[in-house]
Amino acid sequence: xxxxxxxxxxxxxxxxxxxxxxxxxxxxxxxxxxxxxxxxxxxxxxxxxxxxxxxxxxxxxxxxxxxxxxxxxxxxxxxxxxxxxxxxxxxxxxxxxxxxxxxxxxxxxxxxxxxxxxxxxxxxxxxxxxxxxxxxxxxxxxxxxxxxxxxxxxxxxxxxxxxxxxxxxxxxxxxxxxxxxxxxxxxxxxxxxxxxxxxxxxxxxxxxxxxxxxxxxxxxxxxxxxxxxxxxxxxxxxxxxxxxxxxxxxxxxxxxxxxxxxxxxxxxxxxxxxxxxxxxxxxxxxxxxxxxxxxxxxxxxxxxxxxxxxxxxxxxxxxxxxxxxxxxxxxxxxxxxxxxxxxxxx
Ligand SMILES: *Cc1c(COP(=O)(O)O)cnc(C)c1O
Ligand code: SF4
Numbered sequence: 001x002x003x004x005x006x007x008x009x010x011x012x013x014x015x016x017x018x019x020x021x022x023x024x025x026x027x028x029x030x031x032x033x034x035x036x037x038x039x040x041x042x043x044x045x046x047x048x049x050x051x052x053x054x055x056x057x058x059x060x061x062x063x064x065x066x067x068x069x070x071x072x073x074x075x076x077x078x079x080x081x082x083x084x085x086x087x088x089x090x091x092x093x094x095x096x097x098x099x100x101x102x103x104x105x106x107x108x109x110x111x112x113x114x115x116x117x118x119x120x121x122x123x124x125x126x127x128x129x130x131x132x133x134x135x136x137x138x139x140x141x142x143x144x145x146x147x148x149x150x151x152x153x154x155x156x157x158x159x160x161x162x163x164x165x166x167x168x169x170x171x172x173x174x175x176x177x178x179x180x181x182x183x184x185x186x187x188x189x190x191x192x193x194x195x196x197x198x199x200x201x202x203x204x205x206x207x208x209x210x211x212x213x214x215x216x217x218x219x220x221x222x223x224x225x226x227x228x229x230x231x232x233x234x235x236x237x238x239x240x241x242x243x244x245x246x247x248x249x250x251x252x253x254x255x256x257x258x259x260x261x262x263x264x265x266x267x268x269x270x271x272x273x274x275x276x277x278x279x280x281x282x283x284x285x286x287x288x289x290x291x292x293x294x295x296x297x298x299x300x301x302x303x304x305x306x307x308x309x310x311x312x313x314x315x316x317x318x319x320x321x322x323x324x325x326x327x328x329x330x331x332x333x334x335x336x337x338x339x340x341x342x343x344x345x346x
Contacts, residue, residue: 003030012049014053017057020056021058024056035179036052039208040053047244048208054100057270057272063268065269067268067305067306068103068266078090083309084133086134089123092143094109095141120154128161135168136167144180163194166199169201172202179213186220200227203231204248204252205235206248207244232261233262234263236275240276242284245288262285262299278302286314299314
């Protein structure tokens, strides 16, 4: 595992901006698993390297540390209730590898640590009183860094109070630390695999992350009838070209992982060098729609600043309306109209 400057220097020729990070390290620590590091090709612009090797480009005070206003929307120390019918539980601040683009920098890898039994009880109590919540995201940090006994307690408690809630297992460990998914871990999951389903939410950003090891880890969930969905972050110099995204999405679908979201980078401090302009993102979305099937196509999505919530970004096809018609442009740029309901003749 790579945790220090010495670890990193012994394996990689650092660029000036990477070396300079160590002079004033930003809040998110350095941590790269040996497995994930082995995917790096020793090139300056390697897309795997860009996601995990820190750079002094992070060390700027350019944006918010909590643009999604998660702190304001927290209802217990660990539970965020932003949308009526779903909530997110921050199960730990730890990950097996820290991503330089992490949008939860205010929290990740700092000092909260794993969720305590008391905090689990607190969240369970809230959930028991809020039947409008139908889905719970178990996120962090990475859920699967929890000790197995704590993971067991978490599942046990949640199933006890709300067996009807769909539990999303949000994890990047299948990408960065696939050896985590031992028989014991899978048995713990399967022990609670009744009632409302578990769903696996992965975070693959580049086709080279879909290795035999990571696919095998995902297959362990699929073989328990747990469906898999993927959330990609659109990242400059990592996956901001249409061919890379096309290959990623097709490879995900082929391996039974449904591309779910393609996220526009949040306005989080220290991540501006990894962000893509929204206009360029919409052009990528447009081109991807031509190349991918509906099943392989993720939703390009922006979580609006100041806690505004998620919206889908895509080319606008609805252009105008008059008394009788709605007017559209086709993906090829031609015009079409569709009559308003009260003007239709059967
Ligand atoms: C994104 C998000 C969710 C889940 O939203 P979906 O659109 O259903 O994936 C839930 N809670 C919070 C706080 C979120 O940011
Ligand atoms: S795995 Fe998720 S929570 Fe952890 S550093 Fe990466 S983006 Fe942040």
